[in-house]
Amino acid sequence: MRAVWRVFSWLAVCALPLAAQPAQExxxxxxxxxxxxxxxxxxxxxxxxxxxxxxxxxxxxxxGKLVGTIDLPSQRMKYHELRDFKxxxxxxxxxxxxxxxxxxxxxxxxxxxxxxxxxxxxxxxxTGFYNEEKGTDRVPFSFERIGEPGDERPEPVAPPVIPLxxxxxxxxxxxxxxxxAVRILILISPT
Amino acid sequence: xxxxxTEADARAATALMPDPRASHYWTGAHTLAExxxxxxxxxxxLAWDTFLLFSRGTRWEDAPPSPAYVMHVGKxxxxxRRLNGDKLLEQVNRLRTAR
Numbered sequence: 001m002r003a004v005w006r007v008f009s010w011l012a013v014c015a016l017p018l019a020a021q022p023a024q025e026x027x028x029x030x031x032x033x034x035x036x037x038x039x040x041x042x043x044x045x046x047x048x049x050x051x052x053x054x055x056x057x058x059x060x061x062x063x064g065k066l067v068g069t070i071d072l073p074s075q076r077m078k079y080h081e082l083r084d085f086k087x088x089x090x091x092x093x094x095x096x097x098x099x100x101x102x103x104x105x106x107x108x109x110x111x112x113x114x115x116x117x118x119x120x121x122x123x124x125x126x127t128g129f130y131n132e133e134k135g136t137d138r139v140p141f142s143f144e145r146i147g148e149p150g151d152e153r154p155e156p157v158a159p160p161v162i163p164l165x166x167x168x169x170x171x172x173x174x175x176x177x178x179x180x181a182v183r184i185l186i187l188i189s190p191t
Numbered sequence: 192x193x194x195x196x197t198e199a200d201a202r203a204a205t206a207l208m209p210d211p212r213a214s215h216y217w218t219g220a221h222t223l224a225e226x227x228x229x230x231x232x233x234x235x236x237l238a239w240d241t242f243l244l245f246s247r248g249t250r251w252e253d254a255p256p257s258p259a260y261v262m263h264v265g266k267x268x269x270x271x272r273r274l275n276g277d278k279l280l281e282q283v284n285r286l287r288t289a290r
Contacts, residue, residue: 159215179248
């Protein structure tokens with residue numbers, strides 16, 4: 001799907017000079033950007049350290065009003081409602097509400113961003129997750145358009161898990177089997 | 192591995208790292224984290240939340256080997272070794288190109 005969007009974008013760029021020639025004096029009239037789509041990306045809570053995978057789906061309901069959902073697997077959120085959509089030219093904002101330990105019940109978590117000229121990227125500032133070290137709750141986010149609202153979402157691939165024996169010989173054997181490679185061993189909690 | 196976690200949690204979490212080069216293991220015990228405490232440079236803490244990078248040729252004999260580079264989250268280790276994906280990638284590439 002992404003490849004198809006890039007081809008459309010390339011065609012649009014190539015076609016633009018030809019279409020623009022007869023109307024050199026025409027002024028650009030800002031149009032509200034099209035935000036409907038399936039978007040995937042990251043909230044960069046602490047770049048390169050804590051980056052939260054995010055999926056956002058935005059559509060229009062029968063009345064033409066923008067509606068949407070957000071998935072934040074790290075927060076165990078799936079199809080959580082998005083509200084308060086505002087679109088102004090290429091600027092866009094929307095909010096989800098959720099209980100916050102710091103700010104109380106039903107607190108707003110707000111995305112304020114801008115959609116790129118080719119409509120493929122939405123990026124801006126997310127406000128809501130307080131980062132004590134940095135003393136701010138404003139962090140960057142960046143999403144890429146991966147499809148249209150209602151499109152089938154990529155199925156998560158879940159590789160198998162090998163239970164370790166008390167002497168963890170399964171891990172040691174695999175480690176030594178790959179001795180001719182650089183290896184990384186990560187010990188983490190799964191939740 | 193924290194108190195109430197299960198193998199099912201580990202199975203669900205593997206989706207966060209689907210790279211086919213990665214193998215995923217589960218243990219409900221602290222034995223491995225204890226064995227890796229000293230190689231990771233820790234004094235008392237268990238080696239949970241550590242990221243251990245090993246050079247080519249390193250083998251695991253009776254005891255786990257010492258890593259060439261360590262990163263961590265929330266351990267009593269140098270703060271500049273706190274997990275940072277960019278820095279970790281630099282170290283991976285350094286080791287991959289080392290002769």
